[in-house]
Amino acid sequence: MEEGRGSNPQKPSAIIVNVKFAGRNIPVEVSADATVNELKSLLQPLTNVLPRGQKIISKGKVIGDEMTLRSSGIVNGSKIMLMGSQGLHQGDGPITKEASPLSTVRRPHESHRPKMEKSQVYVKRSDHERRWQVTGVLGLSDSGLKAIPDEIWNCGHYARLLDLNNNSVKDVPAKISRLDSLTKLFLNANGIEDKSLSWEGIASLKHLEILSLNENQLTIIPSNLGALRSLQQLHIANNKLTSLPTEIGLLTALEVLKANNNRLNTIPNSIGGCASLVEIDLSCNLLTELPDTLGTLKDLKALYLRNNGLTSLPTTIFKFCTKLSTLDLHATEITVDHLRQFEGWDSFDERRRLKHQKQLDFRVSSSGQFDEGADRK
Structure with a gap:
């Protein structure tokens, strides 16, 4: 029997459709039997438009979510249009720059691919790239890496x-x-060193909330740090830092600063600008004094200062830091008698006692007196 007369030749299982959006042409590889809703899910990371905000238009008609591409008359090489509803997007809004690499589900045979324009580049994504695309989580810890894989830069x-x-x-x-x-x-x-870390690149990450650089070989944090206005947590413990930049005071959203186990000998006065700070760990450094501005952080709850050469604290620390309940002064020269002279001591001591009430209940022999490391003599 001649082909095409009584037989039903197998149709290709995957097609490439060209999606017109925001002045771009986005080639997408997808199963011919995929639903329009599945196509929308593929388009979300390529356009930043949420599926419920997408309208797929083919031959002048809006295609329903439950229809398949095949039943909608969308075939290999078809051109369709994507309209995005205002407000229904993720991140910084719809992407209007140059087209992203092709998103794939199944790679069709070469003969089924339409001829692409010169500006279009076909890229087959690996399984983990597709997983990264869906979750947004690029997890590569403990992977024996000596360099950041090139695939990372495609994640955009x-x-x-x-x-x-x-x-x-x-x-x-x-x-x-x-x-x-x-x-x-x-x-x-x-083991990252100063010369191999691009602070210019990191400073451009305007949405960065957590930056963790613990256990490296850094000796300096440059002024670029001040550009990270969304930063909420900064972890720079176990490096070789001798100072912090004045620009740290620009981080008004910063809540957690952990800079313990370094070689810090000074803290800038600008620390007072970090008005959202809740926890500060400066343990195991070379500090002999702290700026008075640290005593103005009204949201501060925990301050760790053990193993420093400190002999005193800012005199306003109990007066203005009215949420402070944890204060670690082990292995410093600060005495309790000295602290009791500060305004607000009694209120701090009451908060401290309430916080540790459960522990005190189990310590039968405890006197309940201040025991965060300050010398009683």
Whole structure:
């Protein structure tokens, strides 16, 4: 029997459709039997428009979510239009720059691919790239890496978290700026040195909320730090830092600062500008004094200062830091008698006692007196 007369030749299982959106042409590889709603899910990370805000238009008609591409007459090489509803988007809004690489579900046979324009580049995504695209989580901790994989830079706007902890990644290049929607960046325990860390690239991450650089070889934090106005947590413990930049005072959203186990010998007065600070850990440094502005942080709840050469605290620390309940002064020269002279001591001591009430109940022999390391003599 001749082909096409009585037989039903197998149709290709995957097609490439060209989606017109915001002046771009986005080639998308998708199953011919996929629903329009499934196509919308593929388009979300490529456009930043949420599926419920997308309208797929083919031949002048809006196609329903439950219809398949095949039943809608969308075939290999078809051109369709995507309309995005205002307000129904993620991140910084619809992407209007140059087209992102092709998103794929199943790669069709070469003969089924339409001829692409010169400006279009076909890229087959690996399984983990597709997973990164869906979750926004780029988890590569403990992977034995010596460099950041090139695939990372293709993740662009949909990367929300990058975890490279416990590798041997020495170089963090300026290309980190490509991950412009990143909110969490973990680079702990990589042996990173000053010369190999691009602070210019990191400073461009305007949405960054958590930056963790613990256990590296850093000796300086440059002024670029002040550009991270969304930063809520800064973890820089176990490095070789001798100071913090004055620009740290620009981080008005900062809630947690952990800079313990460094070589800090001074803290800038600008620390008072970090009005949202809740927890500060400056333990195991070379501090002999603290700026008076630290005693104005009204939201501060926990302050860790053990193993420093301190002999006193800012005199307003109990007066203005009215939420402070944890104060670690072990291995310092500060005495309780000295602290009792500060205005607000009694209120602080009451908060401290309430916080530790459960522990005190189990310590039968405890006197209940202040025992956060301050010498009683």
